Amino acid sequence: MSPRATVALLALLAAAGTAVAWARRRALATRAGRRFFGHPAAAWALRVLVFFSLAAALAPLVAPYDPGAQPAIVTLQNAAPSWAHPLGTDVYSADVWSRLVYGGRVSLGVGLLATAIALSVGVGVGATAGYARGWTDALLMRLVDVGLAVPRIFVLLFVVTFWDRISVGALVLVIGLTGWFTTSRLVRAEALSLRERPFVEAARALGASPARIVWRHLLPAAAAPIIVSAALSVGNVMLLESGLSFLGFGVQPPTPSWGAMVADGQGQLATAPWTSFFPGLTIALVVMSWNALGDALRDALDPRPEVS
Amino acid sequence: MTAPVLAVRDLKTYFVTPAGTARAVDGVSWDLHPGETLAVVGESGCGKTVTSLSVLRLVPEPPGHVLPGSLIEFEGRNLLTLSAPELRAIRGNRIAMVFQEPTAALNPVFTVGEQIAEVARVHLGVSRRAARALAVDLLNQVGVPDAARRAGEYPHQLSGGTCQRVMIAMALVCHPQVLIADEPTTALDVTVQAQILELLARKQAELGMAVLLITHDLGIVAGTADRVVVMYAGQVVETAATGDLFAHPLHPYTAGLLASVPRLDGARGRLRGIPGAVPPATAWPVGCRFHPRCPHAWDKCRTEEPPLLDGPAPGQSARCWLVSEPERRKPA
Numbered sequence: 001m002s003p004r005a006t007v008a009l010l011a012l013l014a015a016a017g018t019a020v021a022w023a024r025r026r027a028l029a030t031r032a033g034r035r036f037f038g039h040p041a042a043a044w045a046l047r048v049l050v051f052f053s054l055a056a057a058l059a060p061l062v063a064p065y066d067p068g069a070q071p072a073i074v075t076l077q078n079a080a081p082s083w084a085h086p087l088g089t090d091v092y093s094a095d096v097w098s099r100l101v102y103g104g105r106v107s108l109g110v111g112l113l114a115t116a117i118a119l120s121v122g123v124g125v126g127a128t129a130g131y132a133r134g135w136t137d138a139l140l141m142r143l144v145d146v147g148l149a150v151p152r153i154f155v156l157l158f159v160v161t162f163w164d165r166i167s168v169g170a171l172v173l174v175i176g177l178t179g180w181f182t183t184s185r186l187v188r189a190e191a192l193s194l195r196e197r198p199f200v201e202a203a204r205a206l207g208a209s210p211a212r213i214v215w216r217h218l219l220p221a222a223a224a225p226i227i228v229s230a231a232l233s234v235g236n237v238m239l240l241e242s243g244l245s246f247l248g249f250g251v252q253p254p255t256p257s258w259g260a261m262v263a264d265g266q267g268q269l270a271t272a273p274w275t276s277f278f279p280g281l282t283i284a285l286v287v288m289s290w291n292a293l294g295d296a297l298r299d300a301l302d303p304r305p306e307v308s
Numbered sequence: 309m310t311a312p313v314l315a316v317r318d319l320k321t322y323f324v325t326p327a328g329t330a331r332a333v334d335g336v337s338w339d340l341h342p343g344e345t346l347a348v349v350g351e352s353g354c355g356k357t358v359t360s361l362s363v364l365r366l367v368p369e370p371p372g373h374v375l376p377g378s379l380i381e382f383e384g385r386n387l388l389t390l391s392a393p394e395l396r397a398i399r400g401n402r403i404a405m406v407f408q409e410p411t412a413a414l415n416p417v418f419t420v421g422e423q424i425a426e427v428a429r430v431h432l433g434v435s436r437r438a439a440r441a442l443a444v445d446l447l448n449q450v451g452v453p454d455a456a457r458r459a460g461e462y463p464h465q466l467s468g469g470t471c472q473r474v475m476i477a478m479a480l481v482c483h484p485q486v487l488i489a490d491e492p493t494t495a496l497d498v499t500v501q502a503q504i505l506e507l508l509a510r511k512q513a514e515l516g517m518a519v520l521l522i523t524h525d526l527g528i529v530a531g532t533a534d535r536v537v538v539m540y541a542g543q544v545v546e547t548a549a550t551g552d553l554f555a556h557p558l559h560p561y562t563a564g565l566l567a568s569v570p571r572l573d574g575a576r577g578r579l580r581g582i583p584g585a586v587p588p589a590t591a592w593p594v595g596c597r598f599h600p601r602c603p604h605a606w607d608k609c610r611t612e613e614p615p616l617l618d619g620p621a622p623g624q625s626a627r628c629w630l631v632s633e634p635e636r637r638k639p640a
Contacts, residue, residue, distance in 0.1 A: 134370075197412065198407060198409055198412040198413040199412065199413050199414055199415045199416070201366060201407070201413070202405070202407055202413040202414070202475070202478075203415070204366055204399070205364055205366055205399055205400060205404070205405040205407075206399060206400030206404065206405070206426075206427050206430070206478060206479075207396045207397065207398070207399035207400035207401055207427075207430055207431060208396070208400075208426070208430060209393075209396055209430075212430070216415075216418075216426065217415055220415075220417045220418075221415070221416070221417055
């Protein structure tokens, strides 16, 4: 490993540690912050996510090698972890750690972008249905019922078979557009209850338009459940992307993605387990971290007072 | 007499419920003249609030609906036939409303300054900065001390009285012609009530607004209203100038309400009330709707519904057969 990559790795670890320590110090001043860090896994989840997000963002600095480079496909194939290749090399002689770092760009990026799409559609549909009620609501919610009744992985497989090599952008779009159903139900339920609150009636009496009422009065008040569901959704989407890539339908080689890396290594699980193990471990760690983050946010944003 | 700024004619607002159609407002008419205060009084469930909500078409539909044939005339236009955008241009701008629970009627996630500024941005189209300055200015006008700092606070940081001042500031942003105040002081301490009413009266005089005051508190009516509309069971049962109404109420319901007010002077005894309660709006009684609770009721009251009959004082009328047959009134 080059001195640059070593320094970068140590800097990342330090950055994740200090960033979380700093956030924690500030958060402990507020009640919601205390509840957030009261969750046993919140601090570790944040560290993991900060570490991998920074690694992905700064990938060219962090990765010791070019993730696509296959320097010696015969002599360096499936090399065990060593100082030169801290997580070993894969079947094409590429450095696993470098691919892991770059793969984070794809895996985290897909997770965040697809969640952003799912969230936008879900919030839009849910708020419209909940505020408008009547036939608009009935129509949209029947659509959601259909969406929830069809297995998502089936829809995804069906769609991706139309493309020989699906682009990452299209994958994000497809995952996003199949993932908004539960969010829309959640937001609709919030909107249905919030629209009856006196401050919404007051806003109508003061001449606010439906769009303004939804944007200014319903959504801010419904922010807590939306944020929680977003955090949980990112982990979920990453798992889905990994699964698709593992099956060969998702991100296409040579673009590294954690799911595809697991798939690349499955042929030599007995002889070179590190090629699948480290990407698999990373997926597990990051997805668990997103889930823990969602859980901790749920605790923190719960409007009910603490029971002491 | 000048032309009314707001005229309500034969307003009928019904609600479709599983128990049947609730005739919450059933043929109500009144005029609100420029600069005057018209009080609408009555018990809970008699249709006061639904009347005020109907004026700005704020009745939730469904289950509620205003029947065709009703008329709400404001500046020569029937508010019931306006499109949604036309209506929004009037709400909060020409006709504003102040609600009963000030702490609940403010959005908890925005500062009060932002909420006042929002009204200015909706109706006056001013810049963010100008709207904020206007908000602070209005908070000053409604007597909130240290307005600049208060503008940056959230509703939960303020007292109920201050919140109601904020609501009034929001209502006054566009200098409305008509202010509808639905139980504006019910949720407040008595000392604060007086301050809020004083504030309303002062702003009314300054801006020449007409105020529609919805209340069940006859003490407030006596102190602030020019004319009174008494509602019972979805109908207007008596209307009169405030002085006439208190001096010689025509309708037994009005008399009952007046007698129920505890007095500081005079004989002490048990508090008096009107026996019974307002019947459910799905099943108003046949004949006079007050007859089951009326001490004077006779056969005619149980079968024939009285129209509004003009009484002796000018502008006073009551929906009671006693107006035409005063000899049947039993001595109190």
